[in-house]
Amino acid sequence: MWEKIWRFPEMCEEALSYSSGMQTFKPSGIVVAGMGGSAISGDILRDWLDPPFPFEVCRGYHLPSWVSQNCLVIAISYSGETEETLSCVREARKYGAKLAGVSSGGTLQEELRDCPFICVPPGLPSRAAFPYLFFSAVRILEEAGVLERREEIREALEVLRSVRERWAEETRKLAERLVERLPFIYTPPRFYSVGLRMKTQLNENSKIPAKVEAFPELCHNEIVGLRGTPPNVTFLLVRDRMEEERIRIRVEFLKRLLEGKEITEIWGEGKGLLARMLSVLYLGDFLSCHLAGLKGVDPTPVEEISELKKELQRHRH
């Protein structure tokens, strides 16, 4: 897993040259259909772009009812076999939506042979393919003509390359604070997706539970009773140098509230929002891998998910 995470910036670069064959298309709304490590690309896109049309990530068997002929449904499944995503593809056809897809092959590629499609390199755990999946979705939107931010993307990739050695090193110390601990991840408004990726990487790579909440909503409920949090909880505060003043006041309040508790602040790097988001995400990837090492577990296999897949297969008609 380590070597795959190390190659993150190069995978991004590689994906930026992909083509889906997408033609210009101005959607009235976009839905990214996917699950887990494939869906997260949609969330990151949404937090980053805040586009001038509805943009929803659909994690399940059924598309939202508002999908229509003017909508673009991007189906992302690294394996190409995710049954929820394949179900959404069938629904998208029924609704007459414009379809596009990303996978490393499999049934999804077959199902979408008449649609704009990007086939990414196979053989990775789907969560490690994030750079391929994310930038493939970016490419589809670029080709459709609804995303034009190459400068911001360039800066983000430079930042990823420049932080790599430092993150790989610094996250070792940070991981020590997570051993035998339950992480509560708190993020700025536009970083919820990044926190979610951090949570799922801790689940799958480090084999631990975690939870994520976002400002300012967490100030309306989550903060009550936190003073009495059990000692096995550790707090990861994702920060952003561009955070608004009213958010900063809440973060400082929370830090005082948690005085005496174990808190770690995590800051991204870079100017553009994408660089700030992806650098935190990248840090989380390294962190989850170090924690696996400290716990003596292999970050790659996800035994429980494999077992469940077999179980689901047995119940196929």
Next chain:
Amino acid sequence: MWEKIWRFPEMCEEALSYSSGMQTFKPSGIVVAGMGGSAISGDILRDWLDPPFPFEVCRGYHLPSWVSQNCLVIAISYSGETEETLSCVREARKYGAKLAGVSSGGTLQEELRDCPFICVPPGLPSRAAFPYLFFSAVRILEEAGVLERREEIREALEVLRSVRERWAEETRKLAERLVERLPFIYTPPRFYSVGLRMKTQLNENSKIPAKVEAFPELCHNEIVGLRGTPPNVTFLLVRDRMEEERIRIRVEFLKRLLEGKEITEIWGEGKGLLARMLSVLYLGDFLSCHLAGLKGVDPTPVEEISELKKELQRHRH
């Protein structure tokens, strides 16, 4: 708090007779702007209705960029003073969106004096006003002509009245399983909002942390490493008698995975989706109140939120 929760069905009934003065309006999209106990009405509406137009709940200072003249923005703030929601109202005016609102008075009512508006009874903690806030939003949508489900609503209210005594009693035993425990709440796909309400009620009434995840997404990451969950975690599985077969297989798998852990299954009542959702929500309200009693804390005051509000006030220019 107990007596307010007890009155839940009557509050629903009362709210169903409100009028906002809304005229027929076919929106291209709806955004509910609100925070915490006010926002949750939007999430419940969305999970329940799955409407044929985009429906987003906005928890923060900024509306999504897709809001336009054909959109309806429903601002909900029980106090009428929630600064994030007031900021969204200003943005909605800028975008030329159709505005409507719900509060117990305050600045929101003043700001929306030229708009469809429902003023609900004052003097409650905002989370206890959920029945008023939720059914006020229902009324606005009924008057706009985009919601017509009185039969389902009637059934839901009957169910709430019929479960009340039982829930009030049965949740005492359930609360005992939560003392000194950290609840992980897992929900069916359309019940995430109900799980979120349960989490925030446990935060605010019982003064404990909690987390919520939904099927089938949780099967793609969350389940990894759960066998090794610390002993202070307790699992609340929200079930639904209408759950799809593929979801049921996953729930049964999870139960086997968690063998030996403390699991409680929570089933709602009723035929329609709204009854099934609201009866689980109602159970969660009682549960959070019993847990407060067992812990010897007063469910009503939320000290940390009050402190933060003072802090934010000091930083007003």
